[in-house]
Amino acid sequence: xxxxxxxxxxxxxxxxxxxxxxxxxxxxxxxxxxxxxxxxxxxxxxxxxxxxxxxxxxxxxxxxxxxxxxxxxxxxxxxxxxxxxxxxxxxxxxxxxxxxxxxxxxxxxxxxxxxxxxxxxxxxxxxxxxxxxxxxxxxxxxxxxxxxxxxxxxxxxxxxxxxxxxxxxxxxxxxxxxxxxxxxxxxxxxxxxxxxxxxxxxxxxxxxxxxxxxxxxxxxxxxxxxxxxxxxxxxxxxxxxxxxxxxxxxxxxxxxxxxxxxxxxxxxxxxxxxxxxxxxxxxxxxxxxxxxxxxxxxxxxxxxxxxxxxxxxxxxxxxxxxxxxxxxxxxxxxxxxxxxxxxxxxxxxxxxxxxxxxxxxxxxxxxxxxxxxxxxxxxxxxxxxxxxxxxxxxxxxxxxxxxxxxxxxxxxxxxxxxxxxxxxxxxxxxxxxxxxxxxxxxxxxxxxxxxxxxxxxxxxxxxxxxxxxxxxxxxxxxxxxxxxxxxxxxxxxxxxxxxxxxxxxxxxxxxxxxxxxxxxxxxxxxxxxxxxxxxxxxxxxxxxxxxxxxxxxxxxxxxxxxxxxxxxxxxxxxxxxxxxxxxxxxxxxxxxxxxxxxxxxxxxxxxxxxxxxxxxxxxxxxxxx
Ligand code: FEO
Ligand code: CA
Ligand code: CA
Numbered sequence: 001x002x003x004x005x006x007x008x009x010x011x012x013x014x015x016x017x018x019x020x021x022x023x024x025x026x027x028x029x030x031x032x033x034x035x036x037x038x039x040x041x042x043x044x045x046x047x048x049x050x051x052x053x054x055x056x057x058x059x060x061x062x063x064x065x066x067x068x069x070x071x072x073x074x075x076x077x078x079x080x081x082x083x084x085x086x087x088x089x090x091x092x093x094x095x096x097x098x099x100x101x102x103x104x105x106x107x108x109x110x111x112x113x114x115x116x117x118x119x120x121x122x123x124x125x126x127x128x129x130x131x132x133x134x135x136x137x138x139x140x141x142x143x144x145x146x147x148x149x150x151x152x153x154x155x156x157x158x159x160x161x162x163x164x165x166x167x168x169x170x171x172x173x174x175x176x177x178x179x180x181x182x183x184x185x186x187x188x189x190x191x192x193x194x195x196x197x198x199x200x201x202x203x204x205x206x207x208x209x210x211x212x213x214x215x216x217x218x219x220x221x222x223x224x225x226x227x228x229x230x231x232x233x234x235x236x237x238x239x240x241x242x243x244x245x246x247x248x249x250x251x252x253x254x255x256x257x258x259x260x261x262x263x264x265x266x267x268x269x270x271x272x273x274x275x276x277x278x279x280x281x282x283x284x285x286x287x288x289x290x291x292x293x294x295x296x297x298x299x300x301x302x303x304x305x306x307x308x309x310x311x312x313x314x315x316x317x318x319x320x321x322x323x324x325x326x327x328x329x330x331x332x333x334x335x336x337x338x339x340x341x342x343x344x345x346x347x348x349x350x351x352x353x354x355x356x357x358x359x360x361x362x363x364x365x366x367x368x369x370x371x372x373x374x375x376x377x378x379x380x381x382x383x384x385x386x387x388x389x390x391x392x393x394x395x396x397x398x399x400x401x402x403x404x405x406x407x408x409x410x411x412x413x414x415x416x417x418x419x420x421x422x423x424x425x426x427x428x429x430x431x432x433x434x435x436x437x438x439x440x441x442x443x444x445x446x447x448x449x450x451x452x453x454x455x456x457x458x459x460x461x462x463x464x465x466x467x468x469x470x471x472x473x474x475x476x477x478x479x480x481x482x483x484x485x486x487x488x489x490x491x492x493x494x495x496x497x498x499x500x501x502x503x504x505x506x507x508x509x510x511x512x513x514x515x516x517x518x519x520x521x522x523x524x525x526x527x528x529x530x531x532x533x534x535x536x537x538x539x540x541x542x543x544x545x546x547x548x549x550x551x552x553x554x555x556x557x558x559x560x561x562x563x564x565x566x567x568x569x570x571x572x573x574x575x576x577x578x579x580x581x582x583x584x585x586x587x588x589x590x591x592x593x594x595x596x597x598x599x600x601x602x603x604x605x606x607x608x609x610x611x612x613x614x615x616x617x618x619x620x621x622x623x624x625x
Contacts, residue, residue, distance in 0.1 A: 054527050054554040055561045056625055059511060062546030063565035064538050066598050068588060070564045073618050078601045079166070079585060080175055081609040082110045082131075086164045086184070088177045095607040097141035101153035105184055110134035110158040111610045112587040114223030114315055114519070116231050117576040118295050123168040126181045127585070128231035128295040129574065129612065130220035134158040135593060136266075138607060149271040156187035156268065159218040161233050163295050173583055173614055183298040187216035187241075190301065191291065194361045197306035200403035205282050207274060214286035214304060215274070222426050222519065222573070224290070224316030224328065227348065228356035231293045233302075234313035236333060238287035243269050248278035253408050257312075258334075259284050285407050290316050290330070292360060305360040308342045309386070309409035317427035317436065319478065320348045326359045327478040329436055331424025335445045336452045338413045339368040339424045339438060341383050343479050365409065367418040370485060372456035378486035379456065381471060384416040391416040420451055422458045422466065428520045428528065430555065434476040437488060437528065437555075439517040441466045457485060460501050464541060465491040465515045466534070489553065489560065491515050495544045502541075507558040514545055514562070519573045523581055527624050528553040530560070531586075533571040548572045550586060552624055563624070564615070567608075569596030574612070577623070584615045584623045
């Protein structure tokens with residue numbers, strides 16, 4: 001842990017150095033150069049080790065090739081690809097697309113996303129990983145044009161979470177198909193609802209009158225990990241799975257979450273009426289939650305934590321505050337939606353995991369309001385409480401209980417006056433346990449749609465590059481209502497744009513530029529790993545940026561260096577480490593999407609497959625160091 005005085009001076013120097021050269025002169029955004037030069041209160045608390053860069057690898061160039069490129073002296077090997085058997089008796093992957101649901105239930109799901117590693121012993125660990133969605137053109141031989149009931153079951157089995165054990169031998173981590181923890185969790189696995197919305201009338205359906213036992217989880221984007229050994233999986237774009245071929249009058253609340261009374265592209269409602277919103281209008285209320293899973297017990301029931309609110313969850317960045325309360329930062333990834341914070345009622349007890357496992361059942365949810373004084377790129381902010389009866393969350397304003405505040409958290413956030421954001425994606429907590437970073441991936445509606453004004457942490461009209469905001473709670477105390485914020489990084493293209501914020505912040509140049517930061521995470525040393533899910537056309541505004549990639553940032557010096565590039569038409573997402581930080585696991589999602597010419601990872605003429613890569617150094621050292 002760094003001490004506060006060292007933090008003060010180091011972080012101030014860093015900001016001074018980084019911002020002394022500035023390119024924010026003209027602008028499409030109403031920001032003056034001098035505002036970014038002045039010292040920010042957030043800089044008054046950061047860490048030591050001034051002179052030495054945390055980044056000790058050779059930068060990788062932008063790439064448009066169909067390969068996964070890591071720095072010189074590094075090696076990357078596929079660990080697990082979509083369709084690989086995760087049980088000893090499971091069938092091998094069949095690229096024809098003709099395998100049915102029973103095979104997919106015993107194989108790695110599709111489109112790998114957020115993941116966490118849980119150590120078991122020195123040479124054994126268990127990884128829990130999200131399978132966010134699936135691409136029908138790759139999943140089926142008919143491309144989704146002749147869906148049977150079993151095809152729907154297969155698609156549902158390609159979603160959810162995969163839990164698998166890995167063992168280390170000869171310095172390399174490999175899947176253990178005989179691992180006793182191996183498990184598939186899918187869109188049909190029985191779960192429990194907990195917290196304020198559990199059992200509420202809005203959660204009850206004909207198939208589950210208790211309102212307590214939803215089936216399944218899907219569109220699990222990113223993740224979180226608790227110190228009591230559980231995995232958090234976050235339900236994101238759940239709306240796309242609901243639809244109807246009939247007629248339904250949908251409420252404004254359904255519309256706010258994007259639920260439509262139309263044919264859904266996944267076609268689940270055609271053979272599984274649970275997904276027909278005309279027949280089961282409450283079923284969508286049972287999705288959009290954070291789900292807690294015990295990766296060490298394959299018989300355990302996943303728990304949906306309604307105290308953390310219902311929205312399109314990206315990830316769940318959890319920390320233990322100095323006072324023992326559990327704090328979870330949460331983004332809602334949609335243009336103009338919000339950033340949230342949960343504070344548990346109870347306190348973490350290091351020796352009582354049975355009690356810790358209930359900490360996410362009860363607490364207070366807040367939503368962020370950023371002040372935008374003089375349109376500066378820094379300022380203060382407030383966390384506004386989302387509690388029934390407070391801040392206008394009353395009957396007069398359409399809220400009848402805490403359950404409704406949680407189920408319609410988006411509407412509650414609007415009611416209290418939260419700031420609309422440029423699509424909050426992952427949140428990551430710096431190892432100092434104080435500074436928190438969040439990717440705002442892009443937002444073409446900024447400055448265009450009503451209610452999404454340019455300013456504050458969202459400083460560019462029609463923002464298609466994204467930025468990373470960070471904040472420091474007052475006194476370093478995450479239970480406090482106020483915080484200071486600034487922008488750590490503004491992605492842009494200095495090759496295409498000069499003299500405006502579209503060129504990016506000063507730490508962005510033609511050698512490290514990228515767009516649409518999404519997955520982020522810190523390693524133990526404080527390196528910030530930044531993954532992209534952006535425009536990979538390599539043309540126009542994105543010329544020179546190439547395929548999606550992962551970069552590494554040093555928050556002390558501001559430096560950003562490209563660490564790897566992915567294959568054609570993929571997204572890089574999902575990040576976890578072996579306990580010694582000598583192996584890094586990174587996800588390559590949807591290579592070859594929409595028919596793009598990828599054959600990753602097997603090459604030749606093979607079908608492209610979403611894959612987890614294991615990255616090591618040839619000299620066996622710590623990644624990035
Ligand atoms: Fe699944 Fe917001 O990315
Ligand atoms: Ca994402
Ligand atoms: Ca994204």
